[in-house]
Amino acid sequence: MAVDERFNREPQQQGAEEELGTRNEIITGPVSDWTTDFSHLEPEWSADPYPIQDDLRQRCPIAHTERFGGAWLPTRYEDVAAIAYDTDHFSSRAIIMANFRPPLDLAPVGGSPPISSDPPFHHDARKLLLAAFTKKEVARQEAATRAFCHSLIDSFEGRDLVDAATDYAQHIPVRVIANMLGFPPEDGERFRVFVEDLLEGINLDPDDRAERVNRIFDYLLEQVHAHLDEPRDDLTTFLINAELYGQKLPPDVVTGAMALLLIAGIDTSWSAIGASLWHLAKTPSDRERLVAEPGLLPVAMEEFLRAYAPVTMARLVKQDMNWHGVDMKAEDWILLSFPAANRDPAQFDRAAEVVIDREVNRHAAFGLGIHRCLGSHLARMELRIALEVWLERIPAFTLADPGAVKWSSGQIRGPRKLPIRIG
Known part of the structure; x- marks a missing residue:
């Protein structure tokens, strides 16, 4: 067995203690007034947040809530962008707004670098990963991704009703990222559970959440040791061997980056x-x-990304301050809604409409500022191939039951149940 003393810590010490910090009261339930009591966990937000965001943008562009120990929600593009770029006043050490805050000493590294990192560490941690996500590197995944999409649709044979979320969409990034990290593809179901635990279980009791986080890091340590025994040409081996500031990466940085x-x-x-x-x-x-103009797809998918941007990120206020007329307190959450920014009529013409041939589209679906998604080339490739193959193989399809569509809750929004009738 390969020996690497960095990874000899007990698995349960690899991340859970970094997730837990100041515990806040768990607050859920109906919203009384979205300007003073907003909650991104409520069913009406999950089902259709855009009317809520549009109303807030008009009446109260920086909404507030006492839930989660105090949080703010900007809905104008200019405010979202200003906060995203302002690393002096806002920290990224926690990017998922939950019922507790991680300890202050977790900065500037954070639990899942570089997305949870602040300057100056962020720049170096991000630079370390950039080479793995260039257009050239992502192109190496394209043929396998296309073949996998075809295999998924092959499995639909004889069916006129499929779930485009559970039978198709969810499997594609699972397979791609498993290939890149060198994880067993048959572990895909475990990955989906990890996603739900970390991103949709934010209102759980902190002890329960810590147990779920431990399960993720236990799995990641298993993969690290498997790679130590049998090094491979993949991202996991790269992270194990990578050096920063003349030293190998600490275990929590390796596993945190893998978790990200x-x-x-x-x-x-x-x-x-x-x-x-x-x-x-x-x-x-x-x-x-x-279907008639497949060459339009690259433009159309940018519009889908703008109109249905899946990601909302969180920040923490570093110190008491008055920001744009709002009195923010240290450790207040900021819910940085890129979906709301993408539908700001001050930034986009016909902002509420989906215009698939929109020519100018500087959307914020991949974020803004230093934390702009380093995997954007990969995400675009997956989306393009998934849609190309689907439209080629299934040119005619409709919603089987619009009322049966179910959207995820929390900061990543997308369909979790999507019944589609083929033909």
Whole structure:
């Protein structure tokens, strides 16, 4: 067995203690007033957040809530962008708004670098990973991704009803990221559970959440040791061997980065693919046009990303301050809604409409500022291939039951149940 003393800590010490910090009261339930009591966990937000965001943008562009110990929700593009770029006043050490805050000493590294890192560490941690996500590297995954999409649709043979979320969209990023990290593809179901535990279980009791986080890091340590025994040409081996500041990466940085790639690499793309298919299933004119004009797809998918941006990130206020007329306190949450920014009419013409041939589209679906998604080339490839193959193989499809569509809750929004009738 290969020996690497960095990874000899007990698995339960690899991340859970970094997740837990100041515990806040668990607060859920109906919203009384979205300007003063907003909650991104309520069913009406999950089902359709856009009317709520549009109303807030008009009446109270930086909403507040006492839930989760105090949080703010900007809905204008200019405010979202300003906060995203302002690393002096806002910390990224926690990017999932939960019922507790991680300890202050977790900065500047954070639990899942580089997305949870602050300057100056962020720059170096991000630079370390950039080479793995260039267009050239992502192109190496394209043929296998296309073949896998075809195999998924092959499995539909003889069926006129499929779930485009559970039978198609969710499997694609799972397979791609498993290949990149060198994880067993048959572990895909475990990955989906990890996603739900980390991103949709945010209102759980902190002890329960810690147990679920431990399960993720236990699995990641298993994969590290498997790679130590049998090094491979993949991202996991790269992270194990990588050096920063002349030293090998600490275990929590290795496993934290692996957790980021695994969780973020799955849920965001799964959601984007599902939302795009949902739109095409309910909008026959757009579907028919893309079938007739496949060359329009790269432009159309940017519009799907703008209109149905899946990702909302969180920040923490560093110190008491008055920001743009709002009195923020240290450790207040900021819910940084890129979906709301993408539908700001001050930034986009016909912002509420889906215009599949929109020529100018500087959307924020991949974030803004230093934390702009380093996997954007990969996400675009997965979305493009998934839609190309689907439209080629299944040019005619509709929603089987619009009322049966179910969207995820929390900060990553996408269809989790999407019944589609083929033909």
